[in-house]
Amino acid sequence: MTARTAAPPPLEVREVTVRFAGLTALDEVSFTVAPRTVHAVIGPNGAGKSTCFNVLSGLYRPVSGTVRLGERELTRLAPHRIAALGVARTFQNIVTTQGTVADNLMLGRHALSRAGFAASALRLPRAVREQREHLARAREIAELTGLGALFDTPVALLSYGDRKRVELARALCLEPRVLLLDEPVAGMNAGERVRMAEVVGEVRAELGLSVVLVEHDMGLVMRLADEVTVLDFGRRIAHGTPDQVRRDPEVLRAYLGTGAGGEDAA
Amino acid sequence: MSDLLRRGRLLIPVLLLCALPFYLDAFWLRIGLFSMAAAIGAVGLGLLSGTAGQLSLGHAFFLAVGAYGYVWLAGDDGPGLPPAVALVLAVLLAGAAGGLFSPVAGRVKGIYLGVATLALVFLGHHVLLTADSVTGGFNGSSVPPLEVGGFAFDQGDGLAVLGVPFGAEERLWYLGLALFALTWFTARGLLRGRPGRALVALRDSETAAAVMGVHVARYRSAAFVVSSMYAGLAGVLLALAFRRVVPDYFSLALSVDYLAMIVIGGLGSVAGATAGAVFVTALPLLMTRYADQLPLVAAPGSGDGSLGPTEAARYLYGAAIVVILLFAPDGLTGLARRARARLARRRRPASAPSDPGAAPRPPATAVRAKEHTP
Amino acid sequence: MTGLIDSLFNGLALGSVYALIALGFVTIFKASGVLSFAHGSLLLLGGYLIAVLHDELGFAGALALAVLVTAAVAGLVDRVVLQRIGADPHAAHVATIATIGIDIVLVTDLARRIGGDLLTLGDPWGDAVTDLGPATVADSRIAAITVSALAIGGAFALFRFTPWGLSLRAAAEDAEAAALMGVRLTRVRMLAWCLAGALAALAAVFLAAFPAPGLERTTGQIALKAFPAAILGGMASPVGALVGSMVIGLTEAFTAGYQSDLHVLGEGFGDVAPYAVMVLVLLVRPAGLFAAKGAARV
Numbered sequence: 041m042t043a044r045t046a047a048p049p050p051l052e053v054r055e056v057t058v059r060f061a062g063l064t065a066l067d068e069v070s071f072t073v074a075p076r077t078v079h080a081v082i083g084p085n086g087a088g089k090s091t092c093f094n095v096l097s098g099l100y101r102p103v104s105g106t107v108r109l110g111e112r113e114l115t116r117l118a119p120h121r122i123a124a125l126g127v128a129r130t131f132q133n134i135v136t137t138q139g140t141v142a143d144n145l146m147l148g149r150h151a152l153s154r155a156g157f158a159a160s161a162l163r164l165p166r167a168v169r170e171q172r173e174h175l176a177r178a179r180e181i182a183e184l185t186g187l188g189a190l191f192d193t194p195v196a197l198l199s200y201g202d203r204k205r206v207e208l209a210r211a212l213c214l215e216p217r218v219l220l221l222d223e224p225v226a227g228m229n230a231g232e233r234v235r236m237a238e239v240v241g242e243v244r245a246e247l248g249l250s251v252v253l254v255e256h257d258m259g260l261v262m263r264l265a266d267e268v269t270v271l272d273f274g275r276r277i278a279h280g281t282p283d284q285v286r287r288d289p290e291v292l293r294a295y296l297g298t299g300a301g302g303e304d305a306a
Numbered sequence: 307m308s309d310l311l312r313r314g315r316l317l318i319p320v321l322l323l324c325a326l327p328f329y330l331d332a333f334w335l336r337i338g339l340f341s342m343a344a345a346i347g348a349v350g351l352g353l354l355s356g357t358a359g360q361l362s363l364g365h366a367f368f369l370a371v372g373a374y375g376y377v378w379l380a381g382d383d384g385p386g387l388p389p390a391v392a393l394v395l396a397v398l399l400a401g402a403a404g405g406l407f408s409p410v411a412g413r414v415k416g417i418y419l420g421v422a423t424l425a426l427v428f429l430g431h432h433v434l435l436t437a438d439s440v441t442g443g444f445n446g447s448s449v450p451p452l453e454v455g456g457f458a459f460d461q462g463d464g465l466a467v468l469g470v471p472f473g474a475e476e477r478l479w480y481l482g483l484a485l486f487a488l489t490w491f492t493a494r495g496l497l498r499g500r501p502g503r504a505l506v507a508l509r510d511s512e513t514a515a516a517v518m519g520v521h522v523a524r525y526r527s528a529a530f531v532v533s534s535m536y537a538g539l540a541g542v543l544l545a546l547a548f549r550r551v552v553p554d555y556f557s558l559a560l561s562v563d564y565l566a567m568i569v570i571g572g573l574g575s576v577a578g579a580t581a582g583a584v585f586v587t588a589l590p591l592l593m594t595r596y597a598d599q600l601p602l603v604a605a606p607g608s609g610d611g612s613l614g615p616t617e618a619a620r621y622l623y624g625a626a627i628v629v630i631l632l633f634a635p636d637g638l639t640g641l642a643r644r645a646r647a648r649l650a651r652r653r654r655p656a657s658a659p660s661d662p663g664a665a666p667r668p669p670a671t672a673v674r675a676k677e678h679t680p
Numbered sequence: 681m682t683g684l685i686d687s688l689f690n691g692l693a694l695g696s697v698y699a700l701i702a703l704g705f706v707t708i709f710k711a712s713g714v715l716s717f718a719h720g721s722l723l724l725l726g727g728y729l730i731a732v733l734h735d736e737l738g739f740a741g742a743l744a745l746a747v748l749v750t751a752a753v754a755g756l757v758d759r760v761v762l763q764r765i766g767a768d769p770h771a772a773h774v775a776t777i778a779t780i781g782i783d784i785v786l787v788t789d790l791a792r793r794i795g796g797d798l799l800t801l802g803d804p805w806g807d808a809v810t811d812l813g814p815a816t817v818a819d820s821r822i823a824a825i826t827v828s829a830l831a832i833g834g835a836f837a838l839f840r841f842t843p844w845g846l847s848l849r850a851a852a853e854d855a856e857a858a859a860l861m862g863v864r865l866t867r868v869r870m871l872a873w874c875l876a877g878a879l880a881a882l883a884a885v886f887l888a889a890f891p892a893p894g895l896e897r898t899t900g901q902i903a904l905k906a907f908p909a910a911i912l913g914g915m916a917s918p919v920g921a922l923v924g925s926m927v928i929g930l931t932e933a934f935t936a937g938y939q940s941d942l943h944v945l946g947e948g949f950g951d952v953a954p955y956a957v958m959v960l961v962l963l964v965r966p967a968g969l970f971a972a973k974g975a976a977r978v
Contacts (some may be wrong), residue, residue, distance in 0.1 A: 097517045123519035137510040138574075139503075147503050151519025157528055160499030161492035167499060214519065361777070410959060413966040417715050417776045418915070421907045422962055425955035436946030558901070562780060569777060612794065620788040627781030631774050632764055 047075045048126070048217035048250045049110025051096075056105030058091055058274075063197045065091040068105065069276050071269040073218065078244065078251040080261045080282075084294055089254045090132060092223050092271070096252065097129045098122040109218065124138035128216035130207040132223045132254075136195045141187055144195055145178035146171075148213025172208050178213055184246065185209040201232035205239065212243060216251045219243075225257050233260065240264060243244050262286070270294065323483055327476040328454040328468065333595065335475040336547070342482035343543040345583035346489045349576055350536025353493060355565070356573030357502060358529040358653025359416055359509030364407075364423030365564045367430040368400045368534040370556035372541025373449075375399040377551055378440055380450045389452045393542050400538020401531050408527035415512070415526075427558045434553035446552030449545045452481065459546065474549075482543055489536060493576045496532070505529055506574075513523050530599050570630055581638045585626075590619035681819065685815040687937035688930070693821035693886070695929025696828030700883040701906035702913070702921040703835055704876030709915050710852040712874035713772030714762060715907075718779040719880055720900030724934035726881025727801065727895040728790050742802070747881045754877025755797040755870045757782055763866055789870035791897035798894035807890045812924050820889040831882055832922065835875065839918060844871055905932075908958035914967060928954040 051073040058066040066088045071183065073079040081089050094100040096107060098119035107114040114122050128148070136144050153174055155167035182191050185205050190198065195206055211219055224240065225233040237260055244251055255261050261268065261282065268285040270278040272294040278285050285291055327335060351365050375396035378384040387395070404411070407426065414422050435439045438582050441447065451460035451474075459477045466474075496502050505513035516522050545551050565588055571582025593600065593615035600618075613621075630637055701719060708716045729746035730739070737745060761782065762775040805819040839845040847868045850858040859865055880903065887902050888895040909928040913920025936950030 052482075062668065099513060099517070118521075119513075119516035120519045120521045123517055125642040129517050131514065135511045135514040137503075137507045139506065143503060143506070146500075147507050147515075147518050147520075150500060150504055153500055155500045157496060157501050157532055160501050161496045161532075163491075163499075167495075171499060210518070342699045359772075359773075410962050410966070414962060417773055418911070420717075420776070421715060421911055422958065424904055424907060424960045428952045429959075432946060432949065432952045435948075558904075562784065565777070565780060566784070569781075617788050617792050620784055624781050624784030624788060627784070628761060628778050631778045631781070632761065635774070 049112075049247065050074055051127075051218050051250060051252070052106075052108045053092075053096070054106045054108070056092075056095055056102045056107065058088075058095060058100055058102050065101070065274050066271075068096070069269075069271065069274070070105075071267075071276065071279065073250050073252055074267070075250055076244070076254055077266040078240075078264045080253045080255060080265035080268045081271060082255065082258075082261055082268060082282055082285075083277075086273075087294075088274040089269040089271060090222065091240070091274075093129060093220055093252075096122075096220055097127060105219060120151070123214060126215065126217035127220065128211035128214040128218070129220035130204075130211050130222055132226060134200075134203050134207060136203055136206055136210075138196070140192050140194050141182065141190050141198070141206055141209075142175065142192055143176060144210050145213045146174060146183060148181075148210040149174040149178060151214060171177040181209050181212050184243060185212065200237070201228050202268060204228065204232075204236065208236075208239065208243075208244055212247070215247075216249055218252065220252045220254075222254050223256065224253070224254065233257065237263060318410055318486075324480075327332050327472075327479050328614050332473070332475045335479050337591050339475065339478055339482050339547045340544070340591070341587045342486045343540045343547060343581040344564075344567065344587045346486055346543065347537050348564055348571070348579040348583040349489050350533040351491045351564045352571075352573065352576070352579035353496065353505070353536070354529050354533035356568050356575070356579070357497060357509065358526065359507040360526060360529060361417045361420030361565075362423045362530075363420050363558065363561045363565065364426035364430075365533075365537050366556045366558065366560035367423075367426040368404060368537035369533075369541035369544065369560065370430055370434060370551075371400040371403045372396045372538030373545035373551045373556075374434065374441055374447075375538065376425030377447050377449050377557070381447065382450075383440070383447075389450055390454050392450075393452065397535050397538045399533040404531040404534025405527070405547065408530060411530035412523035413445075414526035423561075424558070427556075427561055431553055431556065433658040434556065441553065442551075442655070444485075444553065446550055449549050449551060451549075452546055462513045467638040478543075478546060481546070485539060485543055489539070490576060490652065493536070497576065501525070509563070567629055569627050570623065570637055572639035575639055578637055578639035581642075585638070586623055589622060593619050604675075683937055686817075687933045689815065689817050689821060690937065691930035691933030692926070693824040693929070694933055695926040696825050696832075697883050697886045698906045698909045698929050699922050699925035700828050700879045701903050702909040702925045703832060703918060704879045705874045705906060705910040706913070706915065706918050706921045707835075707848070708876050709910075711848055711869045712758070712762070712775070714775045714779065715915075716779050716873075716876065717776065718757060718783040718786065719906070720903040721783045721790065721878070722750055722754055723880040723884045723887070723903045724790045724895075724897075724900035725753060725789060727875075727884030727899060728794065728799070729881070730801045730885065731799035731888075731895050739802045739804055743882075743885065746884075746941070747878045750881035751874040751878040754880075755874040758873035759866070759870045763869065787897075787900060790900075793954055794895070794897045796897075800894050800895060801885060801888050803885060803889050805889060818890055820886065820891075824886040824889070827882070827886075830880060835879065838875070838917065844868060847874060899963050905954045908954040911958055912961050927958060931957050 047196075053069060055069050055070050056066055057064065057068055069088070070093065071079065071081075081092055083089055091100060095102050096114070098114065098117055098121070102115060105115070109125060109127065112125055114125070114127070117125075137147060139305040153170050155170050159167040179188070179191060182188050185208055187202070187205055187209055190202060195203060198206065199281060204227075208221070208224065221240070225236050228236060240251065241264065245247075251264075253261065265282050268278075268280065268282055269276060270285055270291050272289070277290045277294060278288040280288070330338070347365065347369060350356075351362060354360050354362050367612055373396075376389075376392050379387050379395050380392035399628065410422050411419060435444055438444075450508040451458050453459070459481055460474050465472045504515065504520045507518060507520060508522060508525055512522055515525075548555075567582035567586045568579050569582070571580065572578030597615045600615075634640055701723065704719060705716060708714055726746045726749075729749055730742045733742035733745060736742075757779075760911070762778060765771045765775045765778060803820065803823075805823050808819040809816050810822060812820055839848065847858065847864075850861065851865055851868050855865060883903070884895070887899055905928065906925065909924035910921050911928060912924030913922070931953045933952045935945070935953040939947070939950065
């Protein structure tokens, strides 16, 4: 019922290529997410960041290349199998489902619980007990992400920033070993951004998971990331620590050559 | 304490429903019986179309499988099983029929499934007409009465309880009530449990559901199977109430009736499906009975061109579907909730904290018209 | 041999009538993402109008007026009811269910007017037949094929060569982008419904013509058989709908023509054969035969 305690295995992306109708969205991209680090994937619009996430969570199949989580190959697995292995994600556009915050978080417990149609319909004692235990854990995660007071509020009534946090909390409910965050602060105001950054930092420290981060907000990337991979037109053009990447001439050119890396913080 | 209170609130309608056969005549009991059967079927369809967002126009087929399955299994032409066993097997048979369709039901999404399930109604109707050694063909078959532990749910032997003669309607009323209670209990368990949340997620975003670990095709198929089983149960109860089953009853129009029930009641809730079922079932029966007192409506069979009660009812609920989708996407349940909230606000001064029931709850998505996930 | 040619011809005639209806489904779907379950009632409306008007206006006049009125009603249904529901993907689902409600109202009304009668449409072909060497073919069937071919050709010309057709294709690709580029989606949609309504009224003529006994209250249900045709074609492809319609028409004609050899399947299996074909196709290709395999967008 509690978080997985062992260190997550490394997530290795090896020469992944994705094509749509002749268009190459990802071209032999490789990077490794070391256990318990925050790894940012950045790049201009259309660089292939979202495609990359969709490969990691099993929504797209690459034409070549592999994704491995420790010993497990993820490349050919269906999304729900990848989720069961402890890879959770959020979406760039908020995708919450109808119902309360609790309902959404309980969806995050889906892969960790067992009750099927018959057990739930007949309300067998084990289904009732399971639901109660998972609800307790979902509440803990809500507290951790600052949603405790909103636990029973319908998601439709929440502010934009709160809904983004519901997505984060729902992903955490999977007790992930690897957390994929797709533009977690996009569209947020300054205050919300700061809070989100704090929450991400806290959960990473507390739950000991690896984080892959796609984000346009360079400030956030530089503050949170241990390592950065830069994509442009589907290819990896740079890689390294935030400081190394910031000084890389290729990166500067990709960002329209204007020098500072912050102008794309949409 | 609040738990006790909640149960107490449920007890009153239950007692009321149990007492009704002592006061109502056969006409009203039949309306109630048909409504209960329809409600069981509608709850099943609500689970599929309202909760999981999978449109089905094939519900009549599964009602037919349940009804004919029971008739054949319990009848002299078939194995002649004890009727209670036949009832259970008929429900399982309907579920199995739904399972056979799962290669389609698991992979075809949303409104497209509505088109695919048209096939079930038309092919099913054809089979009912053709396989006359089992189904009795065009003229149908008579339905063997249900018997449980020596107690027969039919006209019987002049049994009277507290001075009220207990004929088929009275007896079947209690059967219907028991089966409806079972439906209510199980469907709410499903909706509030893990499967219900997975189905809602599937409806709202297939991608989000999948990355949260929901096996998309399996859950779609399972929703279809469960929905078919409720339809099968409704079919058995309807067969018992009609005492005769004929193929023409299980037409596309019946499927559309069930869809109307869940839309009118409000998608995604058991209470909504029930309210819609009562509305769609009782309306034509009541209009037939009171045709002479209604303006614009002629008595049944009074010639061409005049507006008969059945037609008037169809007009009404056809229009009700459109109006509800346009103006009150959460159906009757939504209207009731808003009315309750307004009442509660009026009773208490404005300073009182708003209770959760008063919060404007967003309606279910299959009809959640204006909110679009970006 | 005669049987083969008969069935072939029947199949083509039936297929062309289905094509008229299926093309309507596809046009509406491309413009709005809605599956129109109200098509049966539009078809019945067209047929009914011809039936009551042909004495006064003659067949051609009645047909012209019926096509116009049905097109107008279809356009109004979209503009007044369906477009109010909205234009996003969720709304398309809601609107689809709303078309069922509209169908109930329209069919109830028309069925009440038609009652148990069989209405004749006063078409010029009657029960005349033409000798085509090895087979004798009903004139109404030749007319069905010819007229449908012309109407479908006209519809394709509209798709290809008019600003409306271009807007329709743009809207089907990406409604938002099309709107930004100045496409007036409400009008594009409404006109799509009008075209579909007109085609449905035209189809009614041939569904009620010889050898059918006339227009019945249930004639509208035949429109549903064009759904399998459109689904076979992948719902968004006009060419696919044409091919699907021919497959469905031929299947129906051949199962009916060779019924004595197929007696295991029961009498009248031809009527439901289109649905059997649809299920078989969906088992193999859940998205239809002509659907492009696109990746899900997130």
